[in-house]
Amino acid sequence: MTSNKIPTITAEMVKMLRERTGAAMMACKEALTQTQGDLETAIDVLRKAGEIKAAKRAGKIAAEGKISIVADSANQRAFMLEMNCETDFVARDSHFRDFIQKVSVCGLAERVHETEPLLACTLDKNSATTIEQARLALVSQLGENIQLRRVAFLESTGIVGTYCHGDRIGVLLALDQKHPELAKHLAMHVAASHPLAVTPEGVPAAWIAKERDIFLAQAKESGKPEVVIRKMVEGRVNKFLNEVSLVNQPFIKDPNQTVAEVLKSHKAQVITFIRFELGEGIEKQSHHFAKEVEAQLRGNSQGNR
Template structure:
């Protein structure tokens, strides 16, 4: 039987991040061949990653990259199952490298990005993701990618910690105004730039809800109609960027701010970690024990 030394096990652990017993078994299976053992662990790890892919990943972080000339910007959401892993050094490095490659590669969708090599050569981002899943013991998901490109406008970004990110394209007004608008979007969560951007089906649903509430009041139909329209207008003021009071100066709206500066918001994207995902609740002790078991 091949002698599996502690030094060999240690080297394999450092290269793969796998547990000691897994490394010993892989080395034994490979007859002491380090490269063969690496391949055995890699294949086993990818198999484990496939088993974890359906587990909900609702924690994580947002990353933003803007090109040096300011003409391109990308924003990325990468999820993990727990906040514990979202703060892990390997996870953080993965997010940074993937966001940098997203900017460099020109990928427009998550699917395109996952097929890009993580470095100029070597495994793809998808392969690296699956290897990280195997190493950290949690599902990790590159969930969303946004890319903005412009020739004449200003691209600005705002990150609130690592959980809320905004990209905005502003024509005119300068970099400071664009950043202020990005910060406002992060804080106030507008859904659309202007009222006419709201999809008809969304407004129809809101009217339906407001109508049911108004009818419960027992007031005459003409009064109910006015109540519904008033509530729809109030709703649009709350969720439309141009109608919202500017966060730094609530006495004027964002529309008034832009008009004074001779500027226009062309488009924006806002990501918040885990929005729209149902998070499985677990306390911190359970997260730690899950890592220990892994």
């Protein structure tokens, strides 16, 4: 006579399943009970539950998280990402941060410029698990909506300067010459001053049009003749272009020089830069990150005198 006795679910079995999946203890016990102690089938059960949970969390606002940057040993290639979660508590969680580090290393190795191709990559060489599958598992484990929001990759025959401020602002800056310290300081400058482009010519037309409309509306209130108004508007537009162009900004480390003058003295040029700020465009409490970076830069400058 065949016995239909359900196997005892031991603490060791639950622990083993938890270590393999990262799921909660009770979820592991329930999955093992449901599958009569079959570990592999229990993993499938948890995966399915994780995907359902991930789908439920997808509608939650993910405005916290971390900006991560990794670079090669020669500092000629660098990768940056923004990974979002719902709370600062999870943003500090070791599982969340370990996942980000692995994804960042993969992004650098694969030279990825977009999120979708990166999500399809395997998390590491020793696993068939894709980054997207690992993300869903982490959503299940931590109970929050976790999203890979954006990525960036830069390379240069000169050097790529990188700077990350408190996990919340990240900058990649490509310089055409090998000046590591200058590249680093320029990346810090971009973090603090938030230029829109390297030169005035690079400022997006949409930004210029928006500012011109604002300046025109303000100038018309003066009641001055149309000819004067046009000159006023163009003057303000030119001032705006200088203020938001990296090369025309006063260098934060030495405000007596513009960035263009500093570059000229080093016989170098900025090819391009990319700046991420955590949660840009997402409704969240604002912080004065730029002021923190500026204070840090000024402190370093005084310490080097």
